[in-house]
Amino acid sequence: MRRLAAAVVPPAVKRRHERWSTTRHLAAVGPPTAAYLRRYGLTVRHGPFQGMQYVAGLENPPDDLVAKLTGEYEVELRDTVAEWVRAGFPHIVDVGAAEGYYAVGFAHAMPGTAVHAYDIEPLARERCAALAARNGVQDRVVIGESCTPATLAGLPAEGVALLSDCEGYERTLLDPDAAPRLRGWTILVELHEFLDPDIRGTIVKRFAATHDVELVEEGDHDGTGVPELEFVDPATRRRLLSERRPARMTWAVLRPHGTP
Numbered sequence: 001m002r003r004l005a006a007a008v009v010p011p012a013v014k015r016r017h018e019r020w021s022t023t024r025h026l027a028a029v030g031p032p033t034a035a036y037l038r039r040y041g042l043t044v045r046h047g048p049f050q051g052m053q054y055v056a057g058l059e060n061p062p063d064d065l066v067a068k069l070t071g072e073y074e075v076e077l078r079d080t081v082a083e084w085v086r087a088g089f090p091h092i093v094d095v096g097a098a099e100g101y102y103a104v105g106f107a108h109a110m111p112g113t114a115v116h117a118y119d120i121e122p123l124a125r126e127r128c129a130a131l132a133a134r135n136g137v138q139d140r141v142v143i144g145e146s147c148t149p150a151t152l153a154g155l156p157a158e159g160v161a162l163l164s165d166c167e168g169y170e171r172t173l174l175d176p177d178a179a180p181r182l183r184g185w186t187i188l189v190e191l192h193e194f195l196d197p198d199i200r201g202t203i204v205k206r207f208a209a210t211h212d213v214e215l216v217e218e219g220d221h222d223g224t225g226v227p228e229l230e231f232v233d234p235a236t237r238r239r240l241l242s243e244r245r246p247a248r249m250t251w252a253v254l255r256p257h258g259t260p
């Protein structure tokens with residue numbers, strides 16, 4: 001029924017509904033986010049990026065800030081992120097870096113790593129630079145605008161892990177024929193199947209000869225077991241940890257054959 005409705009509802013109505021939904025969500029999570037910050041501040045408290053400091057001002061609008069500060073943001077990827085930190089890749093490439101949660105997080109957790117962060121949005125790049133400076137890693141986080149297969153050709157052939165969250169551009173970016181170095185890299189890609197229904201099969205087929213492919217499905221984020229959120233009711237915990245995606249996400253973890 002949702003798919004049928006999506007097909008017949010005019011785009012202008014969809015946009016109005018999304019603006020209304022976003023406004024309603026931000027109004028609901030604003031007060032508990034402020035209460036959380038009064039109690040615990042802007043330090044990431046759990047997960048591989050524990051100890052990273054956020055920048056004041058990113059709490060307005062609040063959106064997913066509490067999820068990031070508690071280490072619950074995209075918690076399905078926690079083991080993979082920790083695996084990358086242990087591996088100590090010399091280079092991390094983050095395409096679709098936003099304000100830098102992953103880019104700065106990896107630089108914070110991996111003192112010997114250079115991070116290449118890309119985002120086409122000027123505000124995202126500005127915030128990523130501020131977050132890097134806040135954590136003293138600005139000399140190891142190189143921020144760029146666009147990343148194409150040609151961009152990847154300028155990076156080392158070995159010792160690279162690539163994180164892709166680029167809203168459907170993954171079909172163009174993750175093409176080993178256009179960027180042969182991908183065949184030797186470790187890759188984590190968010191599959192935007194609501195934009196490109198065939199992308200899962202495409203990625204699996206492209207990398208089957210060179211990589212072991214693990215698919216990670218999005219789960220429910222209810223905040224159970226997060227001590228910092230015990231001061232709010234279960235419904236509020238779910239709102240604070242909601243990532244408000246248009247559909248349940250799947251990530252593909254691509255490890256080159258023979259990776260320990």
